[in-house]
Amino acid sequence: MQHFDFSVLLEWEYTGLLLKSLWFTVLYTLGGFALSLVIGTLIAFGQMAKNKPVRYVSLTYLSWFRGTPLLVQLFLLYYGLPILFGIDTVASVSGIIALGMYSGAYTSQVIRGAIQSIDKGQLEAGRSLGFSYAETMRKVIIPQANVRMLAPMTNELISLTKNSSLLSTITVVELFRQANIIIADTYKTMEFLLAVAILYYLVNNVIGLIGLKLEKRWSTGEETK
Known part of the structure; x- marks a missing residue:
C-alpha cells in the first residue's frame, strides 16, 4: 500500500507556489469571463437582429464554438x-482569448434567453413613452434580464474556472500545471492533486x-412565478 505524506503540503515552498498559481488561475478566468460577456452580448443581439447576414454570422459563431472542444480551440x-x-x-x-471566445458562445444564449423572457409588452410600453429601441433595452429590458441571467452566469463562471485547467496544455503556468511541476519534483502525486481539487472546490463555492x-x-419576487 502506498504511503501518503500530506505534511509536504505544509512546506511553504510548495504551498506558496500553489497559492500564487491559484491567483493567476483566477485572473485568467476573470479575464476570459469579461471577454465572454462582450462577445456573448454581441452574439446574442446578432441572433436577434433583423439583418440576415448579421444573424447568420452570429449563428455560425455559436455553432462552431459550441460544437468544438475548448482544447482544440x-x-x-x-x-x-x-x-x-x-x-x-x-x-x-x-488562453484568455480562447476562454473568452469559447464561453462567449454559452453566455450569448444566457443573455438572449433572459432578454427574450421579458414580456414584449414592456418593450412596447417603453417605445410608447418615447424611448428609442436602444433606450428601452437599456432602461427597461436589460435591468430585468440581468436578474434572470445571474444564476446561469454564475454557473458559466464556475465552469470557466474549471476549464481554465486546460491552459496547462499550452504551457500556461496556472494551478494545475504548477501542481504537475511540483509533482515532478516531489513525486507526491495524490497529495498535490488532492490539494488542487480542494483549491478549485473552495474557489468555485465562493x-x-x-x-x-x-x-x-436583486430578487424582485417574480423569478419564482
Whole structure:
C-alpha cells in the first residue's frame, strides 16, 4: 500500500507556489469571463437582429464554438496562428482569448434567453413613452434580464474556472500545471492533486455563494412565478 505524506503540503515552498498559481488561475478566468460577456452580448443581439447576414454570422459563431472542444480551440489559437499566419502568440494571452471566445458562445444564449423572457409588452410600453429601441433595452429590458441571467452566469463562471485547467496544455503556468511541476519534483502525486481539487472546490463555492447573495439582493419576487 502506498504511503501518503500530506505534511509536504505544509512546506511553504510548495504551498506558496500553489497559492500564487491559484491567483493567476483566477485572473485568467476573470479575464476570459469579461471577454465572454462582450462577445456573448454581441452574439446574442446578432441572433436577434433583423439583418440576415448579421444573424447568420452570429449563428455560425455559436455553432462552431459550441460544437468544438475548448482544447482544440486552444491549440488552433496558440499553435495554429504562428503556423498559418506567422503571428507570434503569448500563451497566457491566447488562453484568455480562447476562454473568452469559447464561453462567449454559452453566455450569448444566457443573455438572449433572459432578454427574450421579458414580456414584449414592456418593450412596447417603453417605445410608447418615447424611448428609442436602444433606450428601452437599456432602461427597461436589460435591468430585468440581468436578474434572470445571474444564476446561469454564475454557473458559466464556475465552469470557466474549471476549464481554465486546460491552459496547462499550452504551457500556461496556472494551478494545475504548477501542481504537475511540483509533482515532478516531489513525486507526491495524490497529495498535490488532492490539494488542487480542494483549491478549485473552495474557489468555485465562493463564486457560488457570491452568486446566491447577489440573487437574493436583486430578487424582485417574480423569478419564482
